[in-house]
Amino acid sequence: MWRPPQRIKWKPAPGRWPTREEAVNSRLFSPVNVGRLHLESRTWVPAMVPWRATEEGFVTDENLEWYERFARGRPAAIVVEATGIRDIPSGPLLRIGHDRFIPGLRDLVKTVHSASGGHTRLLIQIIDFLAVRRRPDPEKFFARYLEIMPWHRERLGAEKWSEERIRKRLAQLSDEELARVLETRELEALRYGYRERVTDMDLPHIRDLPRVLPDLFAQAGRRARDAGFDGVELHYAHAYTMASFLSRLNDRTDGYGGPRDHRVRLPLEVFRRVREVVGDDYTVGCRFLAEECIEGGNTVEDTAYFGVEFAHAGMDFLSLSRGGKFDDAKQPAVGWSAYPYTGPSGYECMPQYVSDERGPFGRNIEPTAAIRNAVRAAGFTTPVIVTGGIHGFEQAETLLREEQADVIGLARQSLADPDWFRKVRSGHGDEIMVCEYTNYCEALDQKHQQVTCQLWDRKGLKEPGLRRTKDGKRRLTPAIWRPEYDPDNVDPEEMSAK
Numbered sequence: 001m002w003r004p005p006q007r008i009k010w011k012p013a014p015g016r017w018p019t020r021e022e023a024v025n026s027r028l029f030s031p032v033n034v035g036r037l038h039l040e041s042r043t044w045v046p047a048m049v050p051w052r053a054t055e056e057g058f059v060t061d062e063n064l065e066w067y068e069r070f071a072r073g074r075p076a077a078i079v080v081e082a083t084g085i086r087d088i089p090s091g092p093l094l095r096i097g098h099d100r101f102i103p104g105l106r107d108l109v110k111t112v113h114s115a116s117g118g119h120t121r122l123l124i125q126i127i128d129f130l131a132v133r134r135r136p137d138p139e140k141f142f143a144r145y146l147e148i149m150p151w152h153r154e155r156l157g158a159e160k161w162s163e164e165r166i167r168k169r170l171a172q173l174s175d176e177e178l179a180r181v182l183e184t185r186e187l188e189a190l191r192y193g194y195r196e197r198v199t200d201m202d203l204p205h206i207r208d209l210p211r212v213l214p215d216l217f218a219q220a221g222r223r224a225r226d227a228g229f230d231g232v233e234l235h236y237a238h239a240y241t242m243a244s245f246l247s248r249l250n251d252r253t254d255g256y257g258g259p260r261d262h263r264v265r266l267p268l269e270v271f272r273r274v275r276e277v278v279g280d281d282y283t284v285g286c287r288f289l290a291e292e293c294i295e296g297g298n299t300v301e302d303t304a305y306f307g308v309e310f311a312h313a314g315m316d317f318l319s320l321s322r323g324g325k326f327d328d329a330k331q332p333a334v335g336w337s338a339y340p341y342t343g344p345s346g347y348e349c350m351p352q353y354v355s356d357e358r359g360p361f362g363r364n365i366e367p368t369a370a371i372r373n374a375v376r377a378a379g380f381t382t383p384v385i386v387t388g389g390i391h392g393f394e395q396a397e398t399l400l401r402e403e404q405a406d407v408i409g410l411a412r413q414s415l416a417d418p419d420w421f422r423k424v425r426s427g428h429g430d431e432i433m434v435c436e437y438t439n440y441c442e443a444l445d446q447k448h449q450q451v452t453c454q455l456w457d458r459k460g461l462k463e464p465g466l467r468r469t470k471d472g473k474r475r476l477t478p479a480i481w482r483p484e485y486d487p488d489n490v491d492p493e494e495m496s497a498k
Helices: 020-025 062-072 099-113 140-147 149-157 163-172 175-181 184-194 208-229 241-246 263-276 300-313 344-349 367-379 393-401 412-416 420-425 442-447 492-497
Strands: 032-034 038-039 044-045 077-084 121-127 231-236 283-289 318-321 384-386 408-409
Touching: 020 420, 062 077, 062 099, 077 408, 099 121, 099 208, 121 208, 140 163, 140 184, 149 163, 149 175, 163 318, 175 184, 184 367, 208 231, 208 241, 208 492, 231 241, 241 263, 241 283, 263 283, 263 300, 300 318, 300 367, 318 367, 393 408, 412 420
Parallel strands: 044 077, 044 408, 077 121, 121 231, 231 283, 283 318, 318 384, 384 408
Antiparallel strands: 032 038
């Protein structure tokens, strides 16, 4: 993963933890409505992919245990990982592109509601993504994958050569020579792997995206509601299809690219179709980028405009992330796919403790506040969720009291300690495992390995019945927190009788 050249090492600084009385009376633990959905507090676990589904996209026991463990911490809301809306193979990621996935997703909902005692609401993030292929072996690329075109013959001065001879010659060229002979996208396919873009208008299925996607998202929303989820989060962020439509780099000429009002058109059409199918009483919001953090990409000026448009359309919440684009991703090894969180924009999405003068904590606060201010200035009260390196109560409380956000999302910190919410609310903040922002979890995600946290995955490995990672070296969920007395979860009479 890319890191800032300053290489300044930071340590987490959660600040003072509140007493139980302070927490109970805080803004953070006050209720908020997200559309028709009532949340008991302003705490939110954003979507994180743990790589625990089957290869066919079904819910597994490992998925159930993962989300059950988060639910025991009683955040107000959990968003289930990015879940594919197409009925196509996509590896061990959850899918919602067919009714056959509903029973497993229904079990997931029941598990979370039960484990939290009904205190945690469960939403699901639904996503579309285009084809991304692995970086090929150069020999195979030139022998099989590259389509020989007239410009290859012209640039090689080989108009009368056989295709086989041309392929052999291309395989012998230096990088500098290849840059002269190959087209930009051909060179990219060789060096990074082939990747579809929403601007590939020569491909019929790409041209048809505006026609196809609204119904795909709407049917996924219908399945989410049928499975019992409390709401849906439309994934309009990072390197994926909908974010690419919003991007300044989208220059489609069919009315869905170019000016901002054209780029936001399909995301609004998707939302309206989802709303039409799931009904006005069902919570639907989106996650999008406060800044793309790439050259020529969206700035806060663009995203504030999008935020107002989403609020005007009737979205129930706006969740803000940043960066995480393919455009500046690190070159993958042969046989691996490009990963959109390995370049500078990826760092902005998941900053590490090795950072610059700004540090890794709260890099998304100011742009999120700017978007919220624009939404409020336009007359809308849509809740805005801020995420990114927030790990202490004092910082979260300040953000809410200063009206820079309405809900606080904790991703890596909740992974480090799913009981953060219970511990803070009950006055046990000093027992929290504070995230060190080493991005150990992100490194596992990059390799599509089951995600865990280094703060807990090697502890208590001899516990009876413990479920471990496939290699047997790490535990899949942290140990259960068992305080001597937690007034929010234990009957005082029961404790006094012991």
